[in-house]
Amino acid sequence: MKIVLTTFLLFISTFIFSQEKFNNEKEIKNTQNYNIQEISKKVNETITIFGTLLTPKSNYNNILVILSGTGKTSQKAHNYLTNYLLKNNIGVFKFDKRGVGKSTGEYNDQPKIYTSDFIGIYSELRKLEPIKNKKIGFLGHSLGGIVTTMAIEQNVKPDFLIQWSAPIGKPRELLGYQIKNGIKNYNKSIIGKNKEEQIKSLNYIHHLIDKNPNKTALELWKIAKKESKKVNINKKSFSNYLTPIKVEFARINNTKTYQNIDFPTLVIIGEEDILVDPKQSKVELNEIGNSNIIFKEIKNLNHFMTKKGTSQLTNEIYNVDISFKKYLVNWIASLKS
Structure with missing residues (x-):
């Protein structure tokens, strides 16, 4: 099909x-x-x-x-x-x-x-x-x-x-693996100047999701918007990733x-x-x-x-x-x- x-x-x-x-x-x-x-x-x-x-x-x-x-x-x-x-x-x-x-x-x-x-x-x-x-x-x-x-x-x-x-x-670990392998289908979800920046943002968000297992995607976004500056990560780099579907997948x-x-x-x-x-x-x-x-x-x-x-x-x-x-x-x- x-x-x-x-x-x-x-x-x-x-x-x-x-x-x-x-x-x-x-x-x-x-x-x-x-x-x-x-x-x-x-x-x-x-x-x-x-x-x-x-x-x-x-x-x-x-x-x-x-x-x-x-x-x-x-x-x-x-x-x-x-x-x-x-x-x-x-x-x-x-x-x-x-x-x-x-x-x-x-x-x-x-x-x-x-x-x-x-x-x-x-x-x-x-x-x-x-x-x-x-x-x-x-x-x-x-x-x-x-x-x-x-x-x-x-x-x-x-x-x-x-x-x-x-x-x-x-299963979410495959995202970082694919980014390392040059696969670009996540470029709109995880934005960065290079692979290293993308993976850094991805790891930050996954850590945040794990630390807040009961938070919704919107609640996670509000936290990340404030805290990401402390670790030198641009909020725009992960804003498209924090959606209900992707967060649900990241928790599997x-x-x-x-x-x-x-x-x-x-x-x-x-x-x-x-x-x-x-x-x-x-x-x-x-x-x-x-x-x-x-x-x-x-x-x-x-x-x-x-x-x-x-x-x-x-x-x-x-x-x-x-x-x-x-x-x-x-x-x-x-x-x-």
């Missing part, structure tokens, strides 16, 4: 694009070989979320629920991976975000909204009798990984979890969720990811020290698990590398029944 740059741009960064054609969609091949069932959930009076369950016709044990990252990403975006999973006897469930594909309403993938919609459509999936005895795992890509942790916090737990290029700990911390995970979990990321820091992810997980979590870094791959030079303007962005696909399938196969 067409991806639109929004004020809540956090993950796709320079790869965000706007096109008239829906170039990131790809149809599933050989659908006659699979069982296909459409599922829908009316989450309120005007919004219905649609999803599709695809399962092998032969006997299978596992289903993977795919949660996409930021952007107007339809359930057809990850069909390269879907085809591979199905060929390897793993069922797949995907759904359209609100306002995308068949799902109605106005597009909105803020974490709370996305999580609420996911929990709704997932509750319908779990009602299906044919999958009662199947193991169901979540695969969250980027923002989708944050959504999985927020769902788990609401006691919506999978049998196993795969976090693909998803931030660990405080999934550390305790990872500490409490009691099911098999794989955190997998590309060594060349410039949107989410692989080193920071590893450090956070080492500090968490949960034996149920495995960390895997794949060399030469980026945020989308493709190699440098892959076209970002077509569905090729979702044509994930074979090493990534094989690792997922082998890891799922290794889980105890």
Whole structure:
């Protein structure tokens, strides 16, 4: 589907694009070989979320629920991976975000909204009798990984979890990492003459948010307007950052969720990811020290698990590398029944 740059741009960064054609969609091949069932959930009076369950016709044990990252990403975006999973006897469930594909309403993938919609459509999936005895795992890509942790916090737990290029700990840390990597999508939110000034302002605001956990964005702005002069930070540098949505995001911390995970979990990321820091992810997980979590870094791959030079303007962005696909399938196969 067409991806639109929004004020809540956090993950796709320079790869965000706007096109008239829906170039990131790809149809599933050989659908006659699979069982296909459409599922829908009316989450309120005007919004219905649609999803599709695809399962092998032969006997299978596992289903993977795919949660996409930021952007107007339809359930057809990850069909390269879907085809591979199905060929390897793993069922797949995907759904359209609100306002995308068949799902109605106005597009909105803020974490709370996305999580609420996911929990709704997932509750319908779990009602299906044919999958009662199947193991169901979540695969969250980027923002989708944050959504999985927020769902788990609401006691919506999978049998196993795969976090693909998803931030660990405080997801807000990716802003500074992206600024350091020369990504300029935050230049209007955090203003500075150079990267160092931007990161200094960002760190100041994040410290202020942490120090005042119950303050609103407006209340934080009033404090920062007075106090920022003392640390030689121009109030204009962060005025566009102190909005309710951004402050809400800055307060997300999934550390305790990872500490409490009691099911098999794989955190997998590309060594060349410039949107989410692989080193920071590893450090956070080492500090968490949960034996149920495995960390895997794949060399030469980026945020989308493709190699440098892959076209970002077509569905090729979702044509994930074979090493990534094989690792997922082998890891799922290794889980105890």
